[in-house]
Amino acid sequence: xxxxxxxxxxxxxxxxxxxxxxxxxxxxxxxxxxxxxxxxxxxxxxxxxxxxxxxxxxxxxxxxxxxxxxxxxxxxxxxxxxxxxxxxxxxxxxxxxxxxxxxxxxxxxxxxxxxxxxxxxxxxxxxxxxxxxxxxxxxxxxx
Amino acid sequence: xxxxxxxxxxxxxxxxxxxxxxxxxxxxxxxxxxxxxxxxxxxxxxxxxxxxxxxxxxxxxxxxxxxxxxxxxxxxxxxxxxxxxxxxxxxxxxxxxxxxxxxxxx
Numbered sequence: 297x298x299x300x301x302x303x304x305x306x307x308x309x310x311x312x313x314x315x316x317x318x319x320x321x322x323x324x325x326x327x328x329x330x331x332x333x334x335x336x337x338x339x340x341x342x343x344x345x346x347x348x349x350x351x352x353x354x355x356x357x358x359x360x361x362x363x364x365x366x367x368x369x370x371x372x373x374x375x376x377x378x379x380x381x382x383x384x385x386x387x388x389x390x391x392x393x394x395x396x397x398x399x400x401x402x403x404x405x406x407x408x409x410x411x412x413x414x415x416x417x418x419x420x421x422x423x424x425x426x427x428x429x430x431x432x433x434x435x436x437x438x439x
Numbered sequence: 440x441x442x443x444x445x446x447x448x449x450x451x452x453x454x455x456x457x458x459x460x461x462x463x464x465x466x467x468x469x470x471x472x473x474x475x476x477x478x479x480x481x482x483x484x485x486x487x488x489x490x491x492x493x494x495x496x497x498x499x500x501x502x503x504x505x506x507x508x509x510x511x512x513x514x515x516x517x518x519x520x521x522x523x524x525x526x527x528x529x530x531x532x533x534x535x536x537x538x539x540x541x542x543x544x545x
């Protein structure tokens with residue numbers, strides 16, 4: 297009933313004669329819509345892009361080299377410090393070792409005193425060089 | 440760690456003290472160090488290089504004592520910084536500059 301009230305036309309015989317109410321374009325039509333691609337052809341050329349990338353890369357590698365130089369200097373300082381104090385540490389260890397070795401030789405002489413032809417402290421190697429003891433327990437107080 | 444010196448005022452050769460003084464040791468005790476290393480290279484037997492080793496020990500410990508007497512504060516600060524940062528030179532630049540200004544590397 298309400299549709300007939302809204303859409304009525306004067307002199308209408310039945311509901312079937314109602315005018316059509318439609319949603320449509322405004323008079324004159326809509327404005328034209330652009331849908332075509334418009335990608336501009338300007339900007340850096342291929343050579344320019346390549347040179348920029350190459351330049352950035354070279355600059356980065358140069359910075360890497362500089363950083364490596366600095367890191368190497370830091371490492372060199374650390375190694376130089378170690379080289380400077382190495383002889384002191386080795387000398388102290390030598391003293392301790394000689395004392396320990398002498399007491400060990402006495403113990404060996406005590407244990408092997410009845411074995412004929414046993415030379416205490418004799419090297420088990422034939423090369424003539426001095427080799428550190430290979431008993432597997434270098435410093436029992438530490439390990 | 441209490442301090443860098445023991446009861447008699449002698450610097451204890453801990454790693455912090457030795458790394459702090461390493462540049463001085465490298466300069467001042469170089470002849471003894473080089474002689475000891477040459478002896479070791481010739482014969483690694485510890486009994487053969489005991490005398491040179493004692494020279495090295497004497498030189499380094501004497502140098503530590505001398506440094507500590509001449510610039511106590513600078514050395515103590517540097518050693519403390521080394522101890523805190525476990526012998527990392529890069530983290531103790533300020534104390535290093537102060538120490539080397541007070542006791543130059545000659």
